Amino acid sequence: MSAGAGPKAPQTPAGGGAGGGAGAAPASQDASDDAPAAAAGGQETAGAVVLGRGGASAFVAPALGLVGVFLIFPALWTLYLGLTNARLTGLAAAEPQFVGLSNFVRALTDPLFRNSLKVTAIFVVGSAVVGQTGLGFLLAWSLRGWRGPVRSAIEVLVILAWIIPGSVVAFLWIALLDGRSGTLNTLIPGDGGIEWLLRYPMASIIVFNTWRGAAFSMLLFGAALASLPPSHLETARLAGASAWQQLRDVILPSIRGHILTALLLISLWTFNLFTPYLLTRGGPNFQTEVLPIYIYRVAISSGQLGYGAAISAIMLAINLVVALVYLNVLKDKT
Amino acid sequence: MAEVTISALVKVFPNGARAADGLDLTIRDGEFFALLGPSGCGKTTLLRMLAGLETPTGGTITLGGQDVTRLPPGKRDLAMVFQDYALYPHMTVTDNIAYPLKVRKVAKDERHAKAREAAGSLQLEELMERRPGQLSGGQQQRVALARALAYPTELFLFDEPLSNLDARLRLEARTFLKRLQTDLGVTTVYVTHDQSEALALADRMAVMDAGRFRQVGAPLEVYQRPSSRFVASFIGSVPMNLLPATVADGGLRVGSNRVPVPAHAREHVAAGDEVVVGARPEYAELLAEPADDALAGTVAVVELLGTEYLVTVEDGDLSVQATAPEDPGIGSRAWVRLGERHTLLYRADDGELVDAPRAASARDQMVAAG
Numbered sequence: 228m229s230a231g232a233g234p235k236a237p238q239t240p241a242g243g244g245a246g247g248g249a250g251a252a253p254a255s256q257d258a259s260d261d262a263p264a265a266a267a268g269g270q271e272t273a274g275a276v277v278l279g280r281g282g283a284s285a286f287v288a289p290a291l292g293l294v295g296v297f298l299i300f301p302a303l304w305t306l307y308l309g310l311t312n313a314r315l316t317g318l319a320a321a322e323p324q325f326v327g328l329s330n331f332v333r334a335l336t337d338p339l340f341r342n343s344l345k346v347t348a349i350f351v352v353g354s355a356v357v358g359q360t361g362l363g364f365l366l367a368w369s370l371r372g373w374r375g376p377v378r379s380a381i382e383v384l385v386i387l388a389w390i391i392p393g394s395v396v397a398f399l400w401i402a403l404l405d406g407r408s409g410t411l412n413t414l415i416p417g418d419g420g421i422e423w424l425l426r427y428p429m430a431s432i433i434v435f436n437t438w439r440g441a442a443f444s445m446l447l448f449g450a451a452l453a454s455l456p457p458s459h460l461e462t463a464r465l466a467g468a469s470a471w472q473q474l475r476d477v478i479l480p481s482i483r484g485h486i487l488t489a490l491l492l493i494s495l496w497t498f499n500l501f502t503p504y505l506l507t508r509g510g511p512n513f514q515t516e517v518l519p520i521y522i523y524r525v526a527i528s529s530g531q532l533g534y535g536a537a538i539s540a541i542m543l544a545i546n547l548v549v550a551l552v553y554l555n556v557l558k559d560k561t
Numbered sequence: 562m563a564e565v566t567i568s569a570l571v572k573v574f575p576n577g578a579r580a581a582d583g584l585d586l587t588i589r590d591g592e593f594f595a596l597l598g599p600s601g602c603g604k605t606t607l608l609r610m611l612a613g614l615e616t617p618t619g620g621t622i623t624l625g626g627q628d629v630t631r632l633p634p635g636k637r638d639l640a641m642v643f644q645d646y647a648l649y650p651h652m653t654v655t656d657n658i659a660y661p662l663k664v665r666k667v668a669k670d671e672r673h674a675k676a677r678e679a680a681g682s683l684q685l686e687e688l689m690e691r692r693p694g695q696l697s698g699g700q701q702q703r704v705a706l707a708r709a710l711a712y713p714t715e716l717f718l719f720d721e722p723l724s725n726l727d728a729r730l731r732l733e734a735r736t737f738l739k740r741l742q743t744d745l746g747v748t749t750v751y752v753t754h755d756q757s758e759a760l761a762l763a764d765r766m767a768v769m770d771a772g773r774f775r776q777v778g779a780p781l782e783v784y785q786r787p788s789s790r791f792v793a794s795f796i797g798s799v800p801m802n803l804l805p806a807t808v809a810d811g812g813l814r815v816g817s818n819r820v821p822v823p824a825h826a827r828e829h830v831a832a833g834d835e836v837v838v839g840a841r842p843e844y845a846e847l848l849a850e851p852a853d854d855a856l857a858g859t860v861a862v863v864e865l866l867g868t869e870y871l872v873t874v875e876d877g878d879l880s881v882q883a884t885a886p887e888d889p890g891i892g893s894r895a896w897v898r899l900g901e902r903h904t905l906l907y908r909a910d911d912g913e914l915v916d917a918p919r920a921a922s923a924r925d926q927m928v929a930a931g
């Protein structure tokens with residue numbers, strides 16, 4: 228327990244040197260402040276001594292190994308594949324040829340790839356940003372003051388939508404939206420007979436994904452709102468702030484971190500989501516062919532493994548950029 | 562400026578807690594009114610009902626003659642300092658102080674000037690660009706106070722606004738508050754745990770217990786003549802002596818001693834009555850010689866209060882405190898004369914002063930019995 232070795236540097240800015248009128252007896256106060264900090268430092272040092280740097284590395288090594296095998300290697304492999312003309316079957320499957328960047332160049336001019344990018348963007352903005360995050364916040368916000376069975380019922384319903392397996396949910400939605408015997412058409416008075424998945428394919432998958440994922444952000448925002456001290460809102464109310472002003476000035480800034488986290492996670496999930504395939508198979512006429520479906524079609528259905536890998540690599544890069552942007556914003560003055 | 566009236570105010574929380582149990586009170590226009598009471602007695606709840614943050618279960622509140630019982634907080638024109646400061650962590654000190662002005666659409670330059678002015682009077686000038694997370698507890702508290710003072714209102718509600726300041730700063734802030742309140746003439750309700758603060762600041766004060774007012778009056782009156790044993794034990798920097806006694810042959814039997822019945826209480830007691838003698842140590846006299854109207858005992862504890870000593874004299878179960886200019890020495894014999902003029906008698910059964918009328922139900926029973 229060599230207390231002197233404790234990291235004392237971070238103590239300085241936290242300490243009482245606040246300039247103001249704190250006056251009276253700073254010297255004695257600082258001395259008593261030091262004691263617990265030094266003790267904590269001592270404990271850290273002790274922990275490091277028990278384990279040792281070598282021991283600590285040994286503990287981390289298996290995890291790093293797994294990350295390497297299952298994340299880094301596939302990523303590099305995808306990059307490599309993207310530089311070849313590999314195919315799923317045939318001669319090019321056995322001996323793929325190195326073709327340089329031609330797959331990437333081809334992607335830039337491929338109208339279906341660009342269509343897919345556009346479709347994905349609409350899908351992410353519609354169902355992840357506006358849909359899941361927005362609706363989730365709205366739900367959390369409106370349930371905030373509620374207690375009792377109604378609230379529990381709504382929560383259970385929303386969470387159910389989240390935990391039922393995707394294929395089951397897809398089946399339920401097909402049953403709901405089907406043209407001839409779908410529940411929705413039965414409910415709507417009149418002739419009905421609207422083939423929702425054909426007439427409004429993009430809207431359908433957006434609503435589907437929103438419904439499916441709102442629970443996550445609802446739970447996240449619910450927890451965030453619950454941790455907001457009531458007096459913060461009350462101060463605003465006393466000043467006469469309207470509901471909108473309270474939201475803008477107090478609530479949103481206070482849960483900014485939660486919002487960004489939710490946005491990041493949900494956008495990435497949605498960006499990589501294959502489930503729309505279960506509803507529309509990317510159709511009609513590629514209207515709902517989001518990137519994962521496009522890659523599936525190119526690489527698996529048409530067997531162009533190399534080209535598919537190249538697009539996967541582009542997708543990976545987009546994921547990275549999105550994540551970096553979010554993380555940067557999050558780090559900014561929190 | 563506004564007069565505050567509450568009548569028959571009741572607040573029962575869903576969990577059954579009765580935080581206000583029939584409160585009646587008028588706080589005069591421009592008055593500095595202090596609320597004092599043990600933790601959990603309902604001070605904050607009363608303040609929150611005045612602010613409109615809590616809806617009363619029953620009763621009415623008027624502000625400046627207008628019934629505001631159901632009016633939302635934003636329409637009541639008052640400023641409140643919360644027990645937990647409620648500063649916005651994402652705003653600088655300036656923006657925090659200026660926020661109520663921003664809501665009221667005051668131009669940026671003007672509200673920043675106002676914020677600086679309010680902050681200056683609380684010695685916060687150096688900290689204007691910091692965020693609350695970078696301030697000490699006392700500094701945060703002063704920012705919260707500055708925010709309340711930065712815009713003109715009808716009513717100040719302060720919930721222990723100085724509780725986290727060091728002794729010197731607290732005295733300064735107290736003086737500042739008192740001066741400011743006198744200058745502005747804004748009606749102020751001030752919750753505090755520190756009774757010296759209440760005694761020093763308030764024009765009038767109320768002592769609360771379990772959702773009721775136990776005594777309402779000027780500080781000096783409450784200090785010198787606590788209306789019940791509860792208030793007597795609660796008020797005073799050193800606790801009042803409260804000694805069980807029996808009235809017998811024209812005097813009071815306290816343990817094995819006898820002291821005279823105070824003149825002002827003589828006609829309210831009869832032989833055989835069980836009473837509690839209340840006497841402040843400050844008014845009691847410590848004697849080194851026997852005296853026939855004094856309590857005899859042995860000095861058990863001597864505490865230095867600053868300019869004088871607080872001496873605890875014990876005789877069997879009986880323990881009585883008195884102040885003395887000199888240390889009598891532990892273990893020596895001593896006699897305590899209670900100071901008859903300031904001695905109060907409380908009934909042993911309901912804890913009220915012997916000359917107070919009995920509560921309605923008890924009186925009815927007596928009438929019926931007689």
Ligand SMILES: Nc1ncnc2c1ncn2[C@@H]1O[C@H](COP(=O)(O)OP(=O)(O)OP(=O)(O)O)[C@@H](O)[C@H]1O
Nearest residue numbers: 574576578579580599600601602603604605606607
């Ligand atoms: N929201 C609430 N729900 C249920 N009970 C409550 C609530 N707020 C306060 N109470 C109860 O009401 C009583 C009065 O609380 P209040 O906060 O007014 O006390 P206080 O006098 O301000 O105490 P302190 O001096 O500790 O701040 C307490 O018994 C408390 O437990």
Ligand SMILES: [Mg+2]
Nearest residue numbers: 604605644720
């Ligand atoms: Mg309180």
